Amino acid sequence: MSALPRSRRYQIAVPLALFIVVLAWWHPYAVIEGVQRAGLYAAIALPMALILGIVGIVNLAHGDFLMLGAYLAYWFAVHTQGDPLVAILPAALGLFLLGAVVYRATIKHVIGSSELSQLLLTFGLAIVLQQTATLLWTSQPVSINTEYTSTSATIGSLTFGTYGFVYVAAAVIEFAGLTFFLQRTRLGQAASASGQNPVGARIVGINVDRVYLIVFSISLALAGAVGVLFLTRHAVFPLVGGGLTFKSFCLAAMAGLGNLRGILWCSLILGLAESLVSTSKEYAGWADLIFFVAIVAVILVQSHRRQVT
Amino acid sequence: MAFPLYAGVYLQHTATIILTYLCLALSWDMLVRTGQISFGVAGFFGIGAYSAALTALNLKLDPLLSIAVGGLAAMAAALVLGLTTLQLRGMYFAITTLALTEIFRVIVRNLPGLTGGPEGTVLPSAIFDGDPTKTYWLLLAIALVTIAISEAFQRTRVYFAITSIRHDEMVARSSGLDIFKYAVFVFAVTSAIQGIVGASFAQQYAFVSPEGTFDIDFTLLPIAMCLLGGMHSTLGPIIGALVLGSVAEYLKLQLPYGHLLVYGAVITLVILLMPQGVAGKMKEQFVREQ
Amino acid sequence: MLAVRGIDNYYGKLHVLRALTIEVGRESVGLFGPNGAGKTTLINAIMGLARPARGEIVFEGRSLLGLAPHQIAHLGIALVPQERELFPLMAVKGNLESGAAHIPAAREKMKSTMEFVFELFPILKQRLGQPAGTLSGGEQRMLAIGRALMANPKLIILDEPSLGLQPSVVTHLFGTLKEIKQKASILLAEQNVRQSLKAIDRGYVLENGEIALEGDAASLAGNEHVKRSYLGL
Ligand SMILES: Nc1ncnc2c1ncn2[C@@H]1O[C@H](COP(=O)(O)OP(=O)(O)O)[C@@H](O)[C@H]1O
Ligand SMILES: [Mg+2]
Numbered sequence: 001m002s003a004l005p006r007s008r009r010y011q012i013a014v015p016l017a018l019f020i021v022v023l024a025w026w027h028p029y030a031v032i033e034g035v036q037r038a039g040l041y042a043a044i045a046l047p048m049a050l051i052l053g054i055v056g057i058v059n060l061a062h063g064d065f066l067m068l069g070a071y072l073a074y075w076f077a078v079h080t081q082g083d084p085l086v087a088i089l090p091a092a093l094g095l096f097l098l099g100a101v102v103y104r105a106t107i108k109h110v111i112g113s114s115e116l117s118q119l120l121l122t123f124g125l126a127i128v129l130q131q132t133a134t135l136l137w138t139s140q141p142v143s144i145n146t147e148y149t150s151t152s153a154t155i156g157s158l159t160f161g162t163y164g165f166v167y168v169a170a171a172v173i174e175f176a177g178l179t180f181f182l183q184r185t186r187l188g189q190a191a192s193a194s195g196q197n198p199v200g201a202r203i204v205g206i207n208v209d210r211v212y213l214i215v216f217s218i219s220l221a222l223a224g225a226v227g228v229l230f231l232t233r234h235a236v237f238p239l240v241g242g243g244l245t246f247k248s249f250c251l252a253a254m255a256g257l258g259n260l261r262g263i264l265w266c267s268l269i270l271g272l273a274e275s276l277v278s279t280s281k282e283y284a285g286w287a288d289l290i291f292f293v294a295i296v297a298v299i300l301v302q303s304h305r306r307q308v309t
Numbered sequence: 310m311a312f313p314l315y316a317g318v319y320l321q322h323t324a325t326i327i328l329t330y331l332c333l334a335l336s337w338d339m340l341v342r343t344g345q346i347s348f349g350v351a352g353f354f355g356i357g358a359y360s361a362a363l364t365a366l367n368l369k370l371d372p373l374l375s376i377a378v379g380g381l382a383a384m385a386a387a388l389v390l391g392l393t394t395l396q397l398r399g400m401y402f403a404i405t406t407l408a409l410t411e412i413f414r415v416i417v418r419n420l421p422g423l424t425g426g427p428e429g430t431v432l433p434s435a436i437f438d439g440d441p442t443k444t445y446w447l448l449l450a451i452a453l454v455t456i457a458i459s460e461a462f463q464r465t466r467v468y469f470a471i472t473s474i475r476h477d478e479m480v481a482r483s484s485g486l487d488i489f490k491y492a493v494f495v496f497a498v499t500s501a502i503q504g505i506v507g508a509s510f511a512q513q514y515a516f517v518s519p520e521g522t523f524d525i526d527f528t529l530l531p532i533a534m535c536l537l538g539g540m541h542s543t544l545g546p547i548i549g550a551l552v553l554g555s556v557a558e559y560l561k562l563q564l565p566y567g568h569l570l571v572y573g574a575v576i577t578l579v580i581l582l583m584p585q586g587v588a589g590k591m592k593e594q595f596v597r598e599q
Numbered sequence: 600m601l602a603v604r605g606i607d608n609y610y611g612k613l614h615v616l617r618a619l620t621i622e623v624g625r626e627s628v629g630l631f632g633p634n635g636a637g638k639t640t641l642i643n644a645i646m647g648l649a650r651p652a653r654g655e656i657v658f659e660g661r662s663l664l665g666l667a668p669h670q671i672a673h674l675g676i677a678l679v680p681q682e683r684e685l686f687p688l689m690a691v692k693g694n695l696e697s698g699a700a701h702i703p704a705a706r707e708k709m710k711s712t713m714e715f716v717f718e719l720f721p722i723l724k725q726r727l728g729q730p731a732g733t734l735s736g737g738e739q740r741m742l743a744i745g746r747a748l749m750a751n752p753k754l755i756i757l758d759e760p761s762l763g764l765q766p767s768v769v770t771h772l773f774g775t776l777k778e779i780k781q782k783a784s785i786l787l788a789e790q791n792v793r794q795s796l797k798a799i800d801r802g803y804v805l806e807n808g809e810i811a812l813e814g815d816a817a818s819l820a821g822n823e824h825v826k827r828s829y830l831g832l
Contacts (some may be wrong), residue, residue: 190700192688192690199684
């Protein structure tokens with residue numbers, strides 16, 4: 001898990017802070033909405049980056065596991081008439097176990113084979129999850145309304161929804177937890193080692209296969225928990241995950257594969273950009289292109305850098 | 310291959326659909342042979358479809374000519390995308406194409422003046438006035454050309470280039486091959502095929518819409534077909550298209566909400582259990598018996 | 600301690616090791632041979648990274664066949680790979696700790712073992728906070744040896760440690776082998792036979808996957824074939 005050198009961090013942070021201040025003055029709603037979106041995107045992207053950085057696999061079914069977590073919470077809320085947020089722990093646990101099963105049955109068998117097989121396998125898994133969800137719950141969007149999601153605050157003449165900041169909290173907690181896990185726990189250090197050099201990890205006595213299984217399961221558990229949060233504010237339908245997978249990968253690629261801290265920054269940039277476009281009246285429909293433009297730019301920059309070195 | 314001519318409209322229709330998927334599957338496989346994987350087949354299919362429909366409608370272009378325009382438009386889009394994204398590891402390209410279909414859909418939806426927006430656009434009449442026999446001949450011709458291109462790729466310099474890309478990038482580089490150039494070339498050609506197939510599809514049904522034309526079926530089925538039949542050959546995708554294509558319509562009727570589950574399962578299971586596909590398996594059997 | 604008996608290894612159809620037999624007791628043993636002789640393959644077979652088609656490998660009475668590399672590491676075999684296989688983004692300290700952290704018996708002695716490693720390679724102490732990927736080739740090799748020692752192994756295997764290093768560094772490295780031998784048995788694969796012969800008790804010459812010669816250091820040094828092919832005399 002590399003972090004940027006301190007000097008480069010400031011090169012990004014200072015202009016970004018200036019930009020946000022100017023933007024906040026000119027268009028405060030876009031900033032609030034953008035920060036909330038950034039929280040959501042970071043919360044979703046962090047677990048994908050974890051797998052990418054350590055197991056080295058792009059999980060194209062990432063967003064679909066999130067979708068599954070959201071449906072679990074929906075099912076729970078409908079059956080118990082309870083608050084869907086209560087389902088966070090059960091959903092995380094359920095997806096952790098599912099992660100272990102999916103890893104053993106599928107992912108394990110393409111570790112070390114071609115990237116092509118890995119991409120196709122997780123693509124196949126994504127389709128299976130999406131279509132199973134369609135069979136179980138139809139393609140109609142579902143949503144849950146709770147009172148607390150419409151809480152708002154007023155600062156001066158500005159009134160805005162505050163519940164969206166729950167995603168920012170989730171992202172920060174996730175980041176802190178993962179950083180602690182990777183740096184301070186023995187298992188986490190084994191995971192970092194396996195991510196940097198699986199052969200090296202094996203010969204120092206690390207059971208790399210078990211590390212991969214746990215990392216994969218943790219990632220799914222986090223995706224499931226974020227899925228529950230997602231349900232409290234968004235409509236959920238079987239295909240909702242595809243776009244989230246793509247956005248997660250964009251963020252992971254932009255931050256540099258395996259760099260968790262970078263994901264927070266990149267989410268902020270893209271979240272703001274997206275909300276700026278979508279809160280404008282004429283161009284709202286084009287907001288979906290932001291991430292695509294970003295990934296193409298990232299690819300151009302990286303291939304340029306590769307040619308230079 | 311001529312049998313559906315005497316076999317009634319339903320069979321002709323099924324055969325046309327199989328040929329449509331056969332072209333998509335084979336063109337997808339041609340790109341896979343370079344080590345790059347595209348999840349954007351439906352995107353180029355849709356570009357071709359929209360370009361053909363809009364030029365036929367607005368410029369009063371002859372339907373056949375508009376199909377050619379569809380191919381060119383898809384090729385142009387692929388060139389732009391390929392030149393920017395094919396330089397990095399396959400993963401980046403693959404994921405970019407994953408979003409491509411959705412991106413094109415967003416663009417189409419947001420340009421209602423040109424494309425008809427979310428409702429789509431209807432053409433005054435289908436190609437050949439809806440004659441299923443002529444439509445079948447058209448698709449058969451496109452399929453034969455696609456097969457010829459695939460075989461040409463397997464037998465010429467391109468084959469050497471793309472297999473060395475796949476097997477060893479270093480070897481390819483040191484032998485002076487510009488692998489990037491070849492990858493872009495193959496991507497452009499295969500996208501043109503997908504565009505032409507999409508254009509024919511639009512002309513056949515005289516209708517394009519964001520949801521119906523950029524349908525994930527057109528990405529998913531070809532991939533499942535190639536995997537089932539066996540990648541990296543001309544024969545594999547053909548076998549896969551014949552097998553899955555002939556059950557596709559039936560599955561759609563029987564499982565309107567879950568037929569795609571079958572293809573997802575096929576992809577997953579083939580990768581895990583039989584990565585060489587049916588054609589590879591048969592070849593292996595054949596070699597063993599020799 | 601370690602006995603390899605009649606193993607055959609293949610890469611596809613390529614027959615790399617042929618009925619190979621070697622033994623390592625409480626001693627230091629050399630394994631000499633030109634590029635492509637099969638030294639790394641033999642080491643990988645011992646470590647569980649390559650699977651022999653036939654034969655057996657026994658360490659302290661336990662068969663190693665079918666065990667995974669991490670299990671073999673837990674039994675007390677540590678490897679200094681030809682390619683070093685460090686954790687490039689981790690600091691020197693983290694790399695050293697990783698050698699002991701995943702082996703319960705070694706974990707308890709982590710501090711004192713690290714002191715021993717610093718005595719052998721003082722430079723590592725100065726580089727403690729630096730990512731391993733930024734070290735020089737010689738420093739990386741020392742770190743790889745240090746990491747292996749951190750496991751408190753009973754047997755340490757070094758795969759061509761002198762590869763690509765300056766002569767002065769090689770001399771220093773081979774000098775440390777005597778101290779390492781106080782703690783563990785050594786299996787040393789090398790092409791630099793001249794220097795190695797000073798550091799080992801006994802050796803094997805491996806050619807085309809077969810043992811061509813074996814004997815103690817003195818008899819190998821006096822052997823005509825060894826003189827001609829490996830010592831350039
Ligand atoms: N991964 C591999 N795949 C195929 N052949 C290999 C592989 N590794 C080594 N070989 C071949 O096996 C033989 C022995 O190699 P190796 O054990 O690395 O020899 P050494 O370590 O003595 O130089 C060589 O002919 C080499 O080309
Ligand atoms: Mg070697």
